[in-house]
Amino acid sequence: MNDIPVGLLLLAVLLLIVICAFFASTETALMSINRYRLRHQAQLGNRSAKLTERLLTKPDRLIGVILLGSTFANVGIATLTTLLTLQLYDESGLLVASGAASILMFIFGELAPKTFGALHPQRLALASSWIYIVLDKLLYPVIWCANFAANNLLRLFGVTSQQAGNHSLSTDEIRTIVAEASNLISKNHQRMLVSILDLEKTTVEDIMIPRNNIAAINAADEWDDILEQLRSSTHTRLPVYQDTLDNIIGILHLKTVAQNLAHGDLDKDTLISLAKSREAFYVPAGTSLNTQLHNFQINRRRIALIVNEYGDIQGLITLEDLLEEIVGEFTTDTATLHRDIHQEANGSFVVSGSINLRTLNRRLGWTLPTDGPRTLNGLIFEHLESIPEPGTSLKLGNYAIEIIQIVDNVVKMARLKALV
Numbered sequence: 001m002n003d004i005p006v007g008l009l010l011l012a013v014l015l016l017i018v019i020c021a022f023f024a025s026t027e028t029a030l031m032s033i034n035r036y037r038l039r040h041q042a043q044l045g046n047r048s049a050k051l052t053e054r055l056l057t058k059p060d061r062l063i064g065v066i067l068l069g070s071t072f073a074n075v076g077i078a079t080l081t082t083l084l085t086l087q088l089y090d091e092s093g094l095l096v097a098s099g100a101a102s103i104l105m106f107i108f109g110e111l112a113p114k115t116f117g118a119l120h121p122q123r124l125a126l127a128s129s130w131i132y133i134v135l136d137k138l139l140y141p142v143i144w145c146a147n148f149a150a151n152n153l154l155r156l157f158g159v160t161s162q163q164a165g166n167h168s169l170s171t172d173e174i175r176t177i178v179a180e181a182s183n184l185i186s187k188n189h190q191r192m193l194v195s196i197l198d199l200e201k202t203t204v205e206d207i208m209i210p211r212n213n214i215a216a217i218n219a220a221d222e223w224d225d226i227l228e229q230l231r232s233s234t235h236t237r238l239p240v241y242q243d244t245l246d247n248i249i250g251i252l253h254l255k256t257v258a259q260n261l262a263h264g265d266l267d268k269d270t271l272i273s274l275a276k277s278r279e280a281f282y283v284p285a286g287t288s289l290n291t292q293l294h295n296f297q298i299n300r301r302r303i304a305l306i307v308n309e310y311g312d313i314q315g316l317i318t319l320e321d322l323l324e325e326i327v328g329e330f331t332t333d334t335a336t337l338h339r340d341i342h343q344e345a346n347g348s349f350v351v352s353g354s355i356n357l358r359t360l361n362r363r364l365g366w367t368l369p370t371d372g373p374r375t376l377n378g379l380i381f382e383h384l385e386s387i388p389e390p391g392t393s394l395k396l397g398n399y400a401i402e403i404i405q406i407v408d409n410v411v412k413m414a415r416l417k418a419l420v
Contacts, residue, residue, distance in 0.1 A: 009084045013101075016077045020109035023070040026132070027063075028117030029124035030056065037122070048126035051133055060151065064143040065135050077101060077109075171197050195326045199290040204283060204306050206358055206374055207325060208315030212410075213354050216241055219249060219275075223268050230257060237303050240275035245313055250275035251303060282307050285314055293322055328362070338363050344415075350404065353377035353411030366418065368399065377411040395419075 033052070041049035055062050081101045117124050136143070169177070178185065178193045185193070216239040217226055230238075233254065240249045252275045260266040260274070281301045283292060285308050296302065302319040340352035341363055351360065354377060357370045373379045380388065380403070383396060388411070392403045398419045405412040 004083065004087075006084065006087060009080050009087070013077055013080050013084065016073045016080070017104065017109050019073040020070055020077070020105065021113040022128070023066050023073065024110050025113035025117035026124050026128040027066045027070075028114045029121040029128070030062065032118055033121040033125045038125075046126075048129055051129040052125050055129055055132055055136070060147050061136060061143055062132065064146050064150075065132060065139055068139060068142065068146070069135065074105070077105065171200070191328075192326055199293065199325065200288050202289045202325065202358075203285070204287045204289065204292050204304075204317050205285055205314065206370070207289070207321050207356060208306050208317045208374075209321070210315050210354055210375060211245065211313055214239065214245065214313075214316045216245060217252065217271075217275075218243065219268065219272055226268065226271070230254065230261075239280060239303075239305065239316070240272065246311075248280045248305065248313070251278045251280055253278065280305055283317075285309075289322055289325060292317065296322070325358075346417075348415050348417040351376060351414055351416050353380070353414055364418075366399065368396065376414060376416075380411050380414065 030052070033056075035056070038049050038053055038056075042053050078098075078101070081098065175194055175197055178190055178197075181190070215233065215235055217229060219226075219240055219242050221229075236254050238252045238254065239245075240252050241247050242249055249272060252271065256274055257266065257271065260270060281295075281299060281304045283295060283304045283306055285306055287295070287306075292304070295304070296319050304317050306314045306317060308314050338355070338359065340355040341360070342350045344350060349364065354375055356374060357368050357376060357379060358374075360366065360376065361368055361370065368376075368379065373382050379396070380394070380401065383394060384392070387409050388394075388403045388406065390403055390406055394401050400417045400419055402415040403411060404415055
């Protein structure tokens, strides 16, 4: 062994350090690669991505190949360093040579390669997959025996190789990814994506029009009053009921009514007949917006009445209300905040007590609590625990509220202002 030229030994040591660097850098790259980006590239037909994905489906075999290669390289470096030292110095130089070799291995064989692999996982993982596929086939018998022993040892601790890592993302994790993609996705699109994710945890009560605010036609009213309501309505569809809102006759489409009016053949009986031709669509309270959107799609409906466990109508939801949760308010006047919000010159806002808190927060960029009552009236009642008198003032977080009008034991109007 002493006859081996020194230059050849140095070259061999350098080559083994390069091999160690390869295994260290590619191990880090393969274990830190973005699995979803990899899957996307594989679906696009990238062969390197397909090979890499196949390797990662059996991590025990891949890790076995990496560790086997790096172990042999490390043993080879230690052996050749010893031979090189004995040729150049006596046995007293072994300690110094071992220290120098350890420092070289730490910097050039481990630290620098792993840092590079962590910084460029995609490039290294895809390129190295071709080499690892070959090594996996060549070293399969050795790797199989090693994995057999390792897997049986792990089985003693209740761990099996079938327990593959779960790489699926939760809703909160997807929300974080969307937030971090600010340089790729516009703020408006980010908000829309997050709103879609929130549909599952938001219910129809959160955005419904409350029962006492539902625009509907009472078939028991005088015909002239009904005609005036039809002419002044801003809605395209109106529920029709008899005497009480819980006794719904049907849903009236104003486009059909306009046609009958144009022909001069509209009377109360015709109106009731038109309403009965379109039965009301009911949904139970507590239905998530995600489910309700699906209900609107499969039933080809645009309006639904929300009922509680006793069958009493609690409110009304429209497809437009639901879509506004995703894309924001639909309005033709950008200067108008909302039909229930009116800004004053001093910066305060006169707000209807029946307004939905989510709508109020979205319109004004506020953070009034929405985990309890769903309307401003309900929030005030919960805080005061009594029916307030006009002129009563209170503070909720960073917002000052003054009661302006009380009608039938309900807050009709209130003045709100954000405190600096």
